[in-house]
Amino acid sequence: MLLISFMVIIGAIIGGLTNSLAIKMLFRPYKEMRIGSWRVPFTPGLIPKRHDELAKQLGKMVVDYLLTAEGLGKKLKSQAFSTGIISWLQTEATKVMRSQDSISTLLEQRFGIMNSKERLVTKTELLVQKSYRQFIETNRMETLEKLVPNSIQEKIESHIPSVTNYILERGQSFLESAEGKEKLSQMIDRFLIQKGTLGNMISMFLGNDRLVDKVQPELVKFLTDEGTRTLVQQLLVQEWEKLKQKKLEDIEKNVNEEEMVSFLVRTAEKQIPLYSMIEQPLYEWTGAYEEYVTTTVIPKGVDVLLDLLSTHLEALLERFHLDDIVREQVQTFSVERLEELVLSISKREFKMITYLGAVLGGVIGFIQGFIILLIG
Template sequence: MNLQTIFLIAFMVIIGAIIGGLTNSLAIKMLFRPYKEVRIGSWRVPFTPGLIPKRHDELARQLGKMVVDYLLTAEGLGKKLKSKAFSTGMISWLQQEAQKVMSSNESITTVVEQRFGVTDLKDLLVNKTEDIVKRGYSQFIEQNRHDTLDELIPVSVQHKLDEQIPTVTNYILERGQSFLQSPEGKERLSVMIDRFLVQKGTLGNMISMFLGNDRLVDKVQPELLKFLKDDGTQDLLQQLLMQEWVKVKQKKLADVESFLNEKEIVAFITRTIETQVPLFSTIEKPMNEWTGPYEEFVETTVIPKGVEVILDLLSTHLETLLERFHLDDIVREQVQTFSVERLEELVLSISKREFKMITYLGAVLGGLIGFIQGFIIMLLG
């Protein structure tokens, strides 16, 4: 083998390697370039635009389908949500966040104002409560206008009111006795007797003359006290109150509606809720002043149970949620918004080394082919 033959084989190996490397490099470049089709007049230059720009929309659809069918599947996400590590991490993170909130010097009002721009939170809650009470009151009146009070008042409440009638009876009689025994009561009774006698004319004068200098009130007062203390009086008054209470319960709501002041009732219920419900007083206090008793319960019970319930709910309905979320459409739309330059940069950032290896492989194969061709020429020569 002379020097000329060796030079020829080496030359063909070099040329083959250059051609193979350049060919593979050009093929890789043609995946993305040119970005747009090239035309000479009305004639489109072949292989323009590049493969990926030309199939941009189809690539976006296939990527969306691949993500939904093989990557973010309901089964895979469900296993992740049910894993012990995920739930433990979620619980730990929520406990840390809850601790930060509960140990804060800020009030709920301040937090809501800073993060959501809502001012006068308490006034807003009170006004909303008043609106709810007002709507509820109007709806209750409208729906039950033709029902009797007996039908509307709960049986347990009626029993309690029935049990209070003897107490009310005793109270009325005791207050009546106390009033009659007081100087004011005696004076009032005297005025009433004098007025009664004046109205009776001659009969009244005759009664006054018959009694002489004794005041009639001194004789009437003890008898009235005896009447009020008598067991028969108590039974009679109790029976009368019970009868009246029965009559009241038989009235329809429409019959007593005129006696109800909607504005005052709504205001009373709203004030009661405002004073009795702790929420209205605690929202303006620093959270570390009132959350102390609840910290352990929140961290050891509320958060773990809440995470368990939420994860179970998500796992059960995950497939439906993913369908409604339309992940394939989201991926497709995102990929479609990518410029071809951005797609090229993304692909090359992932597969740059592999593309270089393909280029080098093309050079090696081209050199090998050149060596074989040179060897064949040498044999034929």
């Protein structure tokens, strides 16, 4: 009985130590050991020896079996994932749109961009200047008729009658006013002075005020006459036709480039909301868009984006070269770190394997001791 007990104990020790050593040899030793030119067997351990191959196979396994286009596509199309993304984006968008910071402040804080409005205006000025010069250089010999879109030409021509009426009405209103009568009196006075003796004689016989009283109603009648309206309209049409036939180089001579660029930039700064919004707190101008963005733009945008990703997921994964990424990451892992990672996950199982080896060793020792007693 003592012999059997001894054999059981010895077998259990051998079995436990053998399994424990086998587990250790998965990782140890970390490096190859040599005596002279002779490499010590089983060095380095299994995993250090197959480190590169393990990294390659892990990368292949991730791409082929874990992060597959089909699996990721199902995840992207799932209602839970879509709802989660939409909810997160709505929360973040609401925080931004209700912020008291301006776009200028956010650009300065997040990206270090200082004086964003001044930079935007400067960029606009450079763009306008470049576009203006390019347009002039390209179309210098073209007429305005070819350069101005037909829709704008038709719009201008359709407004000629109203411009005619405006000119005549303003002229009539001016002549009928006290200021207009005074100006007309001064003009008549200068005219009579220029005519010398004849003017003095007319002035003596009629009197300046009486002459103004006679001329003013006639001028008003002239401005309200249909023939005058037709004449002025014809003159405007003729001038417009002449203007259309002028070449751009003729117009360029009378236009100062710096003033034109400055005018266009000022107009853009006044008319385009972005220039004023950039320095306003976000909540002041985003309130009108908050509901539309959160209830319409974000859900539709997420749906479109997820559909696009699902459609091109396989091509995207190929471009990412996930297998190479995993392989490179595993290769950069030290064996010590890899051992620690594996043992942290499977420490209990490895202990059970060691205990199992001890149990099996003990069973084998018991059988051996029993056989020896029988043979006796």
